[in-house]
Amino acid sequence: MLAFLALTLLPIGWMVYSSLKDSTDIAIGKVGLRRAGRDVLMIVPERENLLIFTADGGLNRYHAQDLSKLKHHSLKTQATSYLLEDEYVWVASANRGLVRASRAKLALVDEFKFPLWGIDMNKVSTSYIKKQGYDIFVSLEYKDFDDVLRFDVRQLKFMKLIKGAKSQYFPEAAKAVIKEFPDVEGEIFSEARDGDVLYMGTGGGRLYKYDLNSKQIVAQALLPQGHLLVRWHNYIDMWRNVNFGLYLKNSLIICGFTMVFAMIFATFAAYALSRFRFPGADIFSNAILATQMVPMIMYLIPLYIMFVRFTIMTGIPVKGTYPGMILIYSAWFLPFSIWILRGFFAAIPKELEEAALIDGCSRLRVFWHIALPLAIPGIIATGIYVFLTAWDELMFAWVLTDADTMTIPVGIRLFVGNYQNRFDLMMAAAVVATLPVVVLFFMLQRHIVRGLTAGAVKG
Amino acid sequence: MKPKKKKLWHRIKQDRFAYYFILPTLLAMLFLHLSPIVQGVYMSFLKLNQFTLQQYLLAPFIGADNFYKVLIDPHSPIRIGLFEAVRNTVIYTIIVTIGTLAIGMVVALMLNRKFFARPLVRTLFLFPWIVPTYVTGLLWGIIWLKQGGLVNVMLADWLKIIPFKPSWLSGPNTIWAIIIPTIWRYWPLSMLMLLAGLQTIPDELYEAADIDGASPWRKFWMITWPMLRPVWFILILFGLIYNTYSFNIVIMMFGFGAGYPGEWGDLMMTNIFRNSFQLWNFGTGAATSVLLLIVMVAIVNVWFTYFKKSEDLR
Incomplete structure (x- = not known):
């Protein structure tokens, strides 16, 4: 099992190792690090x-x-x-x-x-x-x-x-x-x-x-x-070679706001779905599940044209702006968030809320003071998961961002292309892009794992 | 009739609180989920390319011509490309889904015993799943390099298993070059789910089987696998959906986000994406995605029906 563990982690080690090498050495397959010349x-x-x-x-x-x-x-x-x-x-x-x-x-x-x-x-x-x-x-x-x-x-x-x-x-x-x-x-x-x-x-x-x-x-x-020439400097050069700082900032802004908005709307909707048997609830929850089956590109083509047309008609830029991206991402991650959060709300005992209602609390107060505080760990875990998934999103960002709002997945491609082949800087950037994910995940590992596996085990 | 209607209205009024709560989501679903899907379906009947893009929904209506081009027309380059993409996607989806499930199952069984530093080992195994998919694509793009890639260096230079360094990112090898990274990225998720499932199986079942003298193999197929049923049902379902719609890993691996994956690496998503946003054939792109959606709905329905039916049999 340890051998398999080593094999599993080998590509990640290779990524970190490559980020400390020379770009030409990666391309020609020189495995060892170069030594400084002793002329x-x-x-x-x-x-x-x-x-x-x-x-x-x-x-x-x-x-x-x-x-x-x-x-x-x-x-x-x-x-x-x-x-x-x-x-x-x-x-x-x-x-x-x-x-x-x-x-x-x-x-x-x-x-x-x-x-x-x-x-x-x-x-x-x-x-x-x-x-x-x-x-x-x-x-x-x-x-x-x-x-x-x-x-x-x-x-x-x-x-x-x-x-x-x-x-x-x-x-x-x-x-x-x-x-x-x-x-x-x-x-x-x-x-x-x-x-x-x-x-x-x-x-x-x-x-x-x-x-x-x-x-x-x-x-x-x-x-x-x-x-040995360990190229620590790659981690400094990557910020200068392409405008990686801007991409990092864009990713943080877009993913952060997406997480907040998706969580606000999803919390309301998930609470409504888990507490009320209102007419249309079944259709609504089935529609949420059904969206998971639709290929992303099916949204992307009309959305792209809608964005372009909207700007032509009203003069308000949408494509390549933060609000446009945040709107699309929030909507895209809503169904999934609702589905996970519903499980968290369902796990909170109803008796507490019923008692409060009998005591004369309004519906809103019950939600705000009783249900919401109990669901906070679940909301945070789901929010982090949404953040990580948005961090990983390429297709929407590719088409709907421009040079000023490019996110990391789009911008990282510029290290290798028509003008340069900087594998070393690309790998350094890949390590930097992975680090926030690793930190967030391990901070909240228990919550995320529980949230993901709860649904599957219950069936 | 009338009393029932009144009752419905009464219920809506009584639960109006719930409607306030789902209103923002409902609006988002209508404008950003339903409306694009409807437009997408309509667009598949339009001649929509870079020349008619300005007219958008008023572009010339050409009926099923896009579908003809995609499915039947023997001279259409899109159809030839699509055939390859469909073939690759089928192979890719099946192997990746089964592969992630199998590796996840084996490792979950190994991790289900008590041993030293088990939480640490489990956490380390999760690592590939945390790496973003676009990083996975870029990373494996470097690992598969012909001259300097880790795979070729290991196989040809260190272990000397193969006498020459094959090219992984062109030709028929490509299909493996996209399958292996995807399995590598996703099996920890299967492992996690299966492990959670394993921990809910009561020990008494195994004890009873031990008394009967059952072999480990038999115990697995008679106890473990059936008890994990809800888990692998979900895993196969989502595996089928997500792997069919796989995009990031493949597009980032070839030319590091700029290249064409080649006839053995092209998947449905990369095919439609290239048709739509690089060749600007939005009409045929929409037609292909409509077809894909229909197939996907059918597959999911078949899987659900199969599951329901076998559930009833038990």
């Missing part, structure tokens, strides 16, 4: 030691004699670039912004987020950093990003963005120099000369010590592996 970006001789900085944010201190490791600390950054000072190491990175680390201890001191909005940080390929006077200038390699960030070292804060100045501050940005060397594996990313010795760092994270006199490699080392 050696900078080698600095420091008396008898070497300082080595790698692309994954690795700060290393190696012994210069035999290239043995003395200290390693990883900042876990992406698209890293380094600026070395006497006391500090400044690190510009896509995911953590500007980081200041202590040169002596090779440990994080503080970090400053870039004042940038709307940049997909997973897609930044390189960053640039340089210092002039008391200012540090940073720029990024990303689509047509052409600006430079200015950071004031004395005030420790970012100043105004310098627009379109990337080529001016970083003329080397356009050039890429690939160097190779005999006996060295991979491309050389960085080199440093110290007397008769040449140190070289390569793309794969290898470090070589080359003696210029004897013309041979005297020592080599492999730097520690980069960190």
Whole structure:
């Protein structure tokens, strides 16, 4: 049974896992997470030691004699670039912004987020950093990003963005120099000369010590592996890539009001049906059941044309507005709500109300003060169920909403389409869309389960 | 005659309170349920497409021409598409209904014993049912991907059961690609209902059967299954209705909400939706949904009659 449980939960785990991966990795079927590249970006001789900085944010201190490791600390950054000072190491990175680390201890001191909005940080390929006077200038390699960030070292804060100045501050940005060397594996990313010795760092994270006199490699080392690239940033990018915040808001508004209205009307109707044997009650309750048999699309086609025609005739917009959607949803979920609530009312003993009537209470007072308080748990459970079902509704929303009132099911489709294939963001959005449902359901699990199963068991 | 009428009027007057209470619902039912259905039926006799949409109910009346196009006309592309949709829907509905019931039954029986952390396990089993259907569609769209999908990676790369990576979202495999996610999404509901039903069966029945030396298999078919009758009656009924009208999972899986499910993945709902809102043939769309409604009413009636009859026999 546990094996079956694992198999059942596997797709959900896959959803969460995919939301932390790279979009291309999902498409090509790379199951494991990628590791950050450990390209050696900078080698600095420091008396008898070497300082080595790698692309994954690795700060290393190696012994210069035999290239043995003395200290390693990883900042876990992406698209890293380094600026070395006497006391500090400044690190510009896509995911953590500007980081200041202590040169002596090779440990994080503080970090400053870039004042940038709307940049997909997973897609930044390189960053640039340089210092002039008391200012540090940073720029990024990303689509047509052409600006430079200015950071004031004395005030420790970012100043105004310098627009379109990337080529001016970083003329080397356009050039890429690939160097190779005999006996060295991979491309050389960085080199440093110290007397008769040449140190070289390569793309794969290898470090070589080359003696210029004897013309041979005297020592080599492999730097520690980069960190796993868990793309937490997908959960931030999904709000920027498409306007997911708007869809979430629309869904909350439409589903929330639907729940309230459907519950108000359904409570009245269900109470009437469970307490009165009025003429027409049978027809009414059969009609409620019969609506469940009618395909949704049969309503949708006339409703769509009615909405369009109504706007043409009166000038009042209905299609693509909150009231229009709430009206349709409330009406659509009414029959089901009445049916469930009727069961809850039927379970409340009648004697209490009869006694109150004999004492001279009006019908309305009996309903308001006796029946309603007893039915509140049932009403809440049914309301939550209506909310969850409305949250899940696609067909009406697809046709009857527009760009401003799109709900999540309609809007989530925009992550994958003609212009982009962002499986990772889509899965992150799917997780976010599922979370409220999970929370609501588990908060009220007992009530919902009881409400649903009561009818079936009784027959 | 007269006294009876008076009596009816008296009763209406006496229960006027109930009428006030159902009035808003009644209005909603009239304007947003009955009126669209009536219009829908009428529309199925109209030539209603993007050119005549402005005239709406005054669009040219063409009698049963829409039905002819949908059912009989051998040259109509709609009829060919509809044939595939009907075939897929029948296969899909039957397999999904039986599958959810069977898996739900097995798991409900397993969960009906006492063991460590039973409430937790039951809650975890409910998880697929909580995931919204459109998320289910998108998620399984990723799981069925040819290159990177979990299914192909598991079968071909890890377990090495199949030598190549088949394409699940095109060709005849599609029918399985839509059946399995639907069963995955809905069996916990069956399990929940059946479990609630199982807990109402008195233990004495099983004790008596134990004394008679009945096998577990026999006990299931002679006690459990008949006692769960009201539960599986409802489950099959709603399974038939909802699976025939299934839309979200299928439409979201193919092209992630933009594509055509293909000749082995197209269902009634996706077919009518595409005809109506992408090809703008509202007339034939309405005609198809009227036919679908008639078939559905017939099926539900047959099921109710069968149930009543076998109930009387008992």
